[in-house]
Amino acid sequence: MEHREQYDEYVAEEPGRYPKRMDFILSISCNLQCVMCNGDLSSSIRIHREKRLPLASPYGDAFFEELEEFLPHLERSVFLGGEPFVGREPQRVFDLMIDQGHTGTVQVITNGTHWNERVERYLRELPMNLTVSIDGYTAETLEPLRVGVDRDRLFANVDRYQEVLAGTGRSVSFHYCLMRQNWHEFGAFLLEADRRDATAIVMTVTGPASFSLWDLPAVELRTILDGLEEEDRALAPQLGRNRGAWVAELDRIRRHVARLDEGEDPDWVRTSWVPSRETSVELGRRSPSPGRSPSSRPGRSPESELRAWAGRAPLVLHVADGVIGAVEREPWADPLEPERWVGLELSGLSQRLAGRLGPASPPVVETYGGLTVARTVFDAAAGEIEFRSIVGLGLMPSELRILLATDADLISAGAHP
Numbered sequence: 001m002e003h004r005e006q007y008d009e010y011v012a013e014e015p016g017r018y019p020k021r022m023d024f025i026l027s028i029s030c031n032l033q034c035v036m037c038n039g040d041l042s043s044s045i046r047i048h049r050e051k052r053l054p055l056a057s058p059y060g061d062a063f064f065e066e067l068e069e070f071l072p073h074l075e076r077s078v079f080l081g082g083e084p085f086v087g088r089e090p091q092r093v094f095d096l097m098i099d100q101g102h103t104g105t106v107q108v109i110t111n112g113t114h115w116n117e118r119v120e121r122y123l124r125e126l127p128m129n130l131t132v133s134i135d136g137y138t139a140e141t142l143e144p145l146r147v148g149v150d151r152d153r154l155f156a157n158v159d160r161y162q163e164v165l166a167g168t169g170r171s172v173s174f175h176y177c178l179m180r181q182n183w184h185e186f187g188a189f190l191l192e193a194d195r196r197d198a199t200a201i202v203m204t205v206t207g208p209a210s211f212s213l214w215d216l217p218a219v220e221l222r223t224i225l226d227g228l229e230e231e232d233r234a235l236a237p238q239l240g241r242n243r244g245a246w247v248a249e250l251d252r253i254r255r256h257v258a259r260l261d262e263g264e265d266p267d268w269v270r271t272s273w274v275p276s277r278e279t280s281v282e283l284g285r286r287s288p289s290p291g292r293s294p295s296s297r298p299g300r301s302p303e304s305e306l307r308a309w310a311g312r313a314p315l316v317l318h319v320a321d322g323v324i325g326a327v328e329r330e331p332w333a334d335p336l337e338p339e340r341w342v343g344l345e346l347s348g349l350s351q352r353l354a355g356r357l358g359p360a361s362p363p364v365v366e367t368y369g370g371l372t373v374a375r376t377v378f379d380a381a382a383g384e385i386e387f388r389s390i391v392g393l394g395l396m397p398s399e400l401r402i403l404l405a406t407d408a409d410l411i412s413a414g415a416h417p
Contacts (some may be wrong), residue, residue, distance in 0.1 A: 018073035025080045027087030032111055033147040033379050034135075036177065036211045043082060044148070064096065071097055074104040083112040098125045105129065110173070115157045115291055123164045125244040129202075130161050133175040137188040145181060162196065171320075178249060179211040184226055186249070187235045190242040199322060200242045202249055213253065218260035220267055227255050241322060241347070310405035317402040322346050335410040346402075348350055350387070351375060357410075
């Protein structure tokens with residue numbers, strides 16, 4: 001099953017009777033006709049653009065009656081579309097959850113076009129996070145792509161979502177499908193996401209080919225890259241929370257152009273929208289030479305590479321919307337007091353470690369397929385200690401799992417309060 005690794009944290013050694021996570025795609029009901037979408041995913045496209053018969057729902061009363069028993073045991077549920085705030089089936093599940101006093105996290109991927117009493121009720125009465133799909137910054141770019149959307153009304157709805165969720169610990173984040181038609185507004189969109197203190201995740205469009213950057217000839221893609229790099233000189237210093245998304249996409253395009261110039265067909269980028277299977281950060285002494293990506297050895301996962309290198313189990317961090325929400329303790333990390341990282345923004349972790357270990361060097365970033373690898377060296381009392389981070393996102397933009405390990409003795413290295 002694709003992306004199965006993201007479910008690993010919900011798998012116990014002794015399986016229980018009920019699942020802890022469910023992903024719901026119960027309906028293709030959707031009010032938009034996005035140009036890169038199709039009638040298997042949008043009822044509006046199916047009926048109006050493709051002139052196909054509507055799909056009959058397979059979910060009757062018996063399904064929802066059976067589902068009631070499972071909902072109270074869910075730690076996390078994810079709702080995708082169509083549009084969950086249009087489809088009757090997902091909303092029926094929301095209603096059941098409210099009736100049961102549901103406490104597990106509810107993640108909804110929405111097109112952001114809906115605001116009414118029903119949507120507001122769901123946001124107020126369920127522990128719900130929203131991810132809003134927005135593929136442009138101006139009306140001139142956004143509205144021809146997401147046919148049926150009103151740009152100003154969409155951003156007004158985002159205002160309302162954020163207002164309701166403010167102070168709840170829940171969040172609004174964004175998806176941005178980076179395409180030939182909207183690359184020129186990518187930077188402006190990330191600045192808007194930064195202004196809203198919201199995470200933006202780039203969704204790579206690999207088809208239809210007329211929308212995909214990755215099917216362009218090298219000369220055309222290089223023109224786009226030149227435009228982005230010219231913007232980079234002014235934009236990069238302004239970006240905060242979403243600077244990583246900007247840097248990663250420019251680097252991906254650079255590497256793609258380089259491989260096209262070499263006559264290669266870099267098929268890795270054509271599937272780069274698939275989330276990375278591991279997200280990890282390694283802590284250890286500086287290697288005399290760079291070495292290869294921890295995910296590059298055939299037949300071994302990044303986690304097994306990390307364990308073999310460190311000779312011990314990793315420290316596991318669970319991160320949601322850029323904030324560390326939980327840390328699974330390992331004794332070797334006790335000198336760093338990782339239990340005090342809970343509630344810390346991930347962007348501040350390097351500074352926290354520098355306070356324990358010594359000054360940190362600027363990170364050196366490399367990429368390997370769907371993984372981004374960064375190395376940061378700390379000048380500890382007993383010598384240099386290096387963080388190697390292997391970073392990739394799970395299916396949902398608010399989910400991040402980080403593994404930390406070291407082969408160094410942190411006490412002798414100089415970790416201190």
